[in-house]
Amino acid sequence: MSDESVRYLLRTHQRDSGAAVRLRQAVELDEAEALRLLGGVGLGRVVFSRHALPVIRPVNHIVVGGDVIVGTHQGSALAAYVRRTGVDTVLAYEADDIDSVSHLGWSVVVTGYAGLVTDPAELDSLRSRLRPWVDKPLDLVVRIRPERVTGLCLTA
Numbered sequence: 001m002s003d004e005s006v007r008y009l010l011r012t013h014q015r016d017s018g019a020a021v022r023l024r025q026a027v028e029l030d031e032a033e034a035l036r037l038l039g040g041v042g043l044g045r046v047v048f049s050r051h052a053l054p055v056i057r058p059v060n061h062i063v064v065g066g067d068v069i070v071g072t073h074q075g076s077a078l079a080a081y082v083r084r085t086g087v088d089t090v091l092a093y094e095a096d097d098i099d100s101v102s103h104l105g106w107s108v109v110v111t112g113y114a115g116l117v118t119d120p121a122e123l124d125s126l127r128s129r130l131r132p133w134v135d136k137p138l139d140l141v142v143r144i145r146p147e148r149v150t151g152l153c154l155t156a
Contacts, residue, residue, distance in 0.1 A: 024103060027153045034108040034151030037097070039063035042131060044095030046070060048081045055081075061093070062129050067145055068093050068110055069117075071130040071138035079140050082114055089114040093144055098154065108151040110144060117141040 029037070038044070039062070047056050055077055062069045070093070072078045082089050091114050098105035117123050117140075126141045 024154045024156060027155055029106065029108070029151030029153055031146075031149040034149050035063055035066060035146075037106050037151065038068070038095055038108045038110070041095050041097055043133070044093055046078055047092040047094065048078065048089075050077055050081060060131055060133055061095070062126070064126070064129075067143050068112075069126050069130065070142045070144065071127065071132060072140050072142060073136040074139045076140075078142065079116075082116055082142055086115075091144065102156075104154050104156060106151060106153045108149065110146045111148040112144050112146040114142050114144045117143050 042060050042062070043058060044061055045056050046059050047054060049055065057076075057078060059070045059072065059078070061071075070078070081091075090111070093110040093112075094107065096105060096107035098107065117126060123141055127138050130138055130141070132138050
């Protein structure tokens with residue numbers, strides 16, 4: 001979408017809602033900054049395919065050595081997808097921190113290959129660092145190795 005298109009949409013929203021809308025700048029982030037920001041939040045959304053349709057699930061994560069580490073449980077759609085597709089499991093991960101009032105903040109998308117962590121010592125170490133937010137055990141840990149990292153920072 002062009003800058004002019006975004007400005008038009010913001011002006012239309014301002015006119016329709018009566019609220020003052022301040023135009024923002026979208027600044028692309030480099031990969032290192034995007035991963036740094038991603039590591040500063042613990043919740044994001046994993047995106048994968050199930051029955052030829054996109055599936056989006058909220059999950060918790062950590063960033064370790066440039067990889068995104070996600071905890072999940074036996075029986076989850078994510079676990080089934082990673083097991084079914086094996087070593088060539090392609091998925092996307094998105095997280096953001098955008099203020100609901102000012103609409104300033106950032107968004108990062110990681111696209112890459114995912115697989116289950118199987119080494120027992122590494123699995124225990126990673127599970128101890130993940131903070132689940134649902135009442136289910138983190139039986140499984142998925143490692144996403146980024147192939148592409150993109151990010152935008154919304155500034156005033």
